[in-house]
Amino acid sequence: xxxxxxxxxxxxxxxxxxxxxxxxxxxxxxxxxxxxxxxxxxxxxxxxxxxxxxxxxxxxxxxxxxxxxxxxxxxxxxxxxxxxxxxxxxxxxxxxxxxxxxxxxxxxxxxxxxxxxxxxxxxxxxxxxxxxxxxxxxxxxxxxxxxxxxxxxxxxxxxxxxxxxxxxxxxxxxxxxxxxxxxxxxxxxxxxxxxxxxxxxxxxxxxxxxxxxxxxxxxxxxxxxxxxxxxxxxxxxxxxxxxxxxxxxxxxxxxxxxxxxxxxxxxxxxxxxxxxxxxxxxxxxxxxxxxxxxxxxxxxxxxxxxxxxxxxxxxxxxxxxxxxxxxxxxxxxxxxxxxxxxxxxxxxxxxxxxxxxxxxxxxxxxxxxxxxxxxxxxxxxxxxxxxxxxxxxxxxxxxxxxxxxxxxxxxxxxxxxxxxxxxxxxxxxxxxxxxxx
Numbered sequence: 001x002x003x004x005x006x007x008x009x010x011x012x013x014x015x016x017x018x019x020x021x022x023x024x025x026x027x028x029x030x031x032x033x034x035x036x037x038x039x040x041x042x043x044x045x046x047x048x049x050x051x052x053x054x055x056x057x058x059x060x061x062x063x064x065x066x067x068x069x070x071x072x073x074x075x076x077x078x079x080x081x082x083x084x085x086x087x088x089x090x091x092x093x094x095x096x097x098x099x100x101x102x103x104x105x106x107x108x109x110x111x112x113x114x115x116x117x118x119x120x121x122x123x124x125x126x127x128x129x130x131x132x133x134x135x136x137x138x139x140x141x142x143x144x145x146x147x148x149x150x151x152x153x154x155x156x157x158x159x160x161x162x163x164x165x166x167x168x169x170x171x172x173x174x175x176x177x178x179x180x181x182x183x184x185x186x187x188x189x190x191x192x193x194x195x196x197x198x199x200x201x202x203x204x205x206x207x208x209x210x211x212x213x214x215x216x217x218x219x220x221x222x223x224x225x226x227x228x229x230x231x232x233x234x235x236x237x238x239x240x241x242x243x244x245x246x247x248x249x250x251x252x253x254x255x256x257x258x259x260x261x262x263x264x265x266x267x268x269x270x271x272x273x274x275x276x277x278x279x280x281x282x283x284x285x286x287x288x289x290x291x292x293x294x295x296x297x298x299x300x301x302x303x304x305x306x307x308x309x310x311x312x313x314x315x316x317x318x319x320x321x322x323x324x325x326x327x328x329x330x331x332x333x334x335x336x337x338x339x340x341x342x343x344x345x346x347x348x349x350x351x352x353x354x355x356x357x358x359x360x361x362x363x364x365x366x367x368x369x370x371x372x373x374x375x376x377x378x379x380x381x382x383x384x385x386x387x388x389x390x391x392x393x394x395x396x397x398x399x400x401x402x403x404x405x406x407x408x409x410x411x412x413x414x415x416x417x418x419x420x421x422x423x424x425x426x427x428x429x430x431x432x433x434x435x436x437x
């Protein structure tokens with residue numbers, strides 16, 4: 001038998017065995033630091049994935065939710081002070097693009113929770129919830145469950161508080177955003193991720209929902225604030241995590257979330273992680289420039305510069321679908337891209353630079369220049385195709401013009417098949433190429 005064939009077959013077998021089990025190809029592998037990640041519309045998702053042939057239209061629909069997400073992020077970074085932390089995020093009211101398996105309570109109840117790097121708290125729908133998805137957390141079935149009183153410090157870190165006076169009653173609150181709203185109670189219970197157990201984990205137990213866009217089985221906050229997973233896990237994860245997001249086309253649990261310093265890449269290029277004191281949960285990085293092909297796009301530095309007072313700068317976000325640049329930056333990138341690709345160009349959904357697919361070989365590489373590293377985006381991270389397959393579109397867009405457009409967002413489509421490492425102790429972000437599919 002051909003040696004190359006045997007090698008390829010062996011490699012395929014290793015990849016398959018590390019992402020599936022013999023009995024259940026969608027099962028999560030129990031490992032102390034490594035959780036499998038799944039796109040919400042894949043075959044392993046419990047959330048009614050659409051037909052495979054509608055994938056492109058599904059992505060266009062997902063991208064159409066981005067303006068609400070970016071608007072929420074812009075609202076956050078525009079805050080002058082932080083006296084409380086919102087229990088919900090823009091991700092809570094948009095399609096959750098990636099989920100991990102988590103277990104809450106004792107014994108553990110399985111939930112598929114959405115990953116969100118731009119919010120701190122976790123929240124889940126609880127039994128008796130009005131307007132919630134069929135799968136809910138059952139507090140009465142957990143021996144380690146307990147509601148939190150208004151007097152606890154955690155209660156002072158949520159917004160929309162309903163406590164009439166300090167120390168009276170349970171910690172209840174309301175949140176609303178983008179046409180959806182929910183009421184919840186701050187509670188504690190055991191959280192299990194793979195083989196790790198975090199006791200007394202504080203999260204919002206949702207009692208009622210108005211609207212249809214709250215994540216069906218809850219959200220897991222991976223931000224940097226006091227109620228985030230990193231903060232509540234203490235020394236267990238040492239302020240370090242990374243993820244590798246598979247393509248939206250990936251059917252199974254082929255991506256991974258690694259928690260803690262163990263098992264992280266030993267050699268990885270890094271860029272400084274910046275902190276905005278007015279919104280410390282967001283992961284800011286210093287984007288210094290953008291190249292299209294060999295051309296460094298001329299952009300005024302003020303549109304890329306980090307400015308904590310206004311919230312300006314660039315964040316890496318797991319909940320936005322396509323990368324959004326402030327309008328002057330996007331216009332310059334788009335215009336240079338068009339100069340290097342044969343037109344004519346048309347629009348499709350959120351994308352305004354679509355061209356005949358036969359000219360895809362002429363498409364230049366888009367490179368993001370960060371302080372300390374350059375990230376060259378493969379075509380799979382910079383182009384998206386129409387459902388008919390006849391058009392290819394530049395998968396980047398301008399920030400919506402109805403928000404305070406000072407924030408650039410590096411989104412999950414551009415992060416796919418990359419290992420993104422966040423080290424909040426040493427204040428750095430690492431990026432390395434990795435096959436997540």
